[in-house]
Amino acid sequence: MSKPSGAIDMTQGKPINLMLRFALPMMIGSIFQSLYSMVDSAVLGRFVGSHALAAIGATTSTTGLILLLATGVTSAISIALSQYVGANDTDRVRKGIVASGWITLLLGVVLGLISVFAARPLMQLLKTPEDVIDMSVLYIQIVCGCGIAQFAYNAAASILRALGDSKTPLYFLILCSILNVILDLISVIGLNMGVAGVAVATVGSQAISAAICILVMFRKYPDLMPKRHTLRPDMPVSLKIFGMGAQMALQSLFLSVGMMVITRVINGYGSNVVAAFTVGSNVQNLAVMLFSNFSLEFIRIQAWFFPFLGWIWLYNSTVKGMGKINISMVSSVVELCSKIGLSLLLPIWIGTTGIWFAAPIGYILGIIPLLIYYYSGRWKKLLTVSAAEPAKA
Template structure:
């Protein structure tokens, strides 16, 4: 029998509002994913704005500098995303089972984890920036601005950690709109600050870093304040603020492997970046533009796939396994369709999209960027599929398989990048990542379709 805290009041009303355990599946997935999609567009917009402003108004070296920091800065963020994803998994299962008293305790424990994580990542980002940049073989002409960016962004990443925590908690309740509103605010503020720091105060790459962290910290504070004001059932008292060993253990059981896996993936991408760096700053710029375009091109189906984690978590908590299987089939069909559409559009418009980041006179970088974009676009369907299956497995708490899948993907990316770069030059690097997608998909796809995850006992 489900342990509802009470049969009326805001807790139950909010449960019905965000409940994905009943109703039309396709409609629920699309409606939940739409705010995530819009939010991802704004996230990309302000990340892309950094590159566009630096590339257009400062120069190709500044663009290459921020590109050289990409894997390091994103690595820190990726660890935070992995750990905070555990909040969505645990809280969505508790919410799906109607255990609202435990939801409050889980939120309190999530705050403790976020605080410690933000401090640790900040320490690594600030003090590890220069050694990491040197280890990656960053070209000397872009070394100093690259180090400054990582020190500023990484040292103050705690704002991003708490925003991700709030976003993960809200998504677990089926609310993907509130994180969107604050992400839009953060994105617009970041763009304004980018322009001010670069064009008015001539801050260059460090100025872009300051613009990013200021907007992130302010967004995190406002999102947290609104979350507790909007959802009274999430407010925890002194008693609930105490560490709950069982909840903490479950969050760390899921979050630590995901965080470590994301960290390892980022380390792998750092190795790839090191290989790219060996070809000079022009190829670094090509890699930067190609990566940005891939993020833009995959945003539609990536958010639809990621939304399935919440759907799977709630239905796993409610023991509706057939609904999870039905939802996975519908999600996969939509993701495949959108990924194929993205492939066609990007292949046809590769040159025009690359021009958003570069000046027309930089012909060699433009040609290289278009080449990378077209190569990777041919494999988007595999990327979409692995996102669906990994999201489903993450939602039901099967972290082990997602870790195995990610490790296989990582080894393929790193090993093939090094090997193919030696055999055929930098173009070989553009093929290494898609091959990794395919091999990782085999792992997660086989396990999910094998249905062994049904035998797991949900967290209760």
């Protein structure tokens, strides 16, 4: 398999240097991904009003549920393909790319239909304030109904990262962020589309970035371009990716349910608190100064727990990379139960401030199963078995 510029051979060199070179573009990408969410909030809060900001904030857990289900599957693409790349099994890499395309298409259609028809019942279930529910439903129907744009980008980025190229996805994430800002301003200020404009801007920027990313990927890796006779998915490879993806999607479902419970609690306090939560979540307190007392408190509390958030991602990713999705799922169940229980109990004891503590404490408790498995050393047996298997040319 050809190695274009920008790709890193993760099997050669010092691990710490390889991880830093590979992870740095992904870290920068995360910043840009957060940035365009902040821009959405800033544009709505400044040019439309606090109710529009609250409408998007009320959808966070619901859009997260839909998109994380798909992200779980696209993450499995990266894990499976990276294993094939590490084994130098080019044939299965090609088959994995084809399988990824079909799985992404299926996810886009199924989750898109679910989003369109289930948006209002979900918003009602979460007790979304009546003064913002219509805008919230519309936002979900557009962003998640057309979610195949984001799924396609995630799948392409997962394939590139599995090949050792984490820079190319970064470039297109930056492009997506810039396009999103431009389209936000045009649709909200120029066309006065409000919440619908922000949703259209998000989908449009993702679709353009996904299309260009896929074209560039096959230009850099022409030998991986599927041929007409290879478009039929290989069942063993497809089932492996889908099986791992289903487990990771279930894990995401657990986490999303926890966030939905917290959202239901927050929604019960009205659109003002929902807007404040949105500002705090985006570390953005300039859009709606009316609610700064809530959002600054949110940031101060959660900032103390950021190291635990980093650690749970570190150990979770490590365990997933080993293929031990079940251990990661146990961690998610513990985190979910903690978040639900604490989000219901803490507000009773210490008021709304307790809501901000629920998720961080959940991080801490969720780390425990991961630490037990990792430091037990049982994963070393996987290395012994893998080393005994002959690599395919």
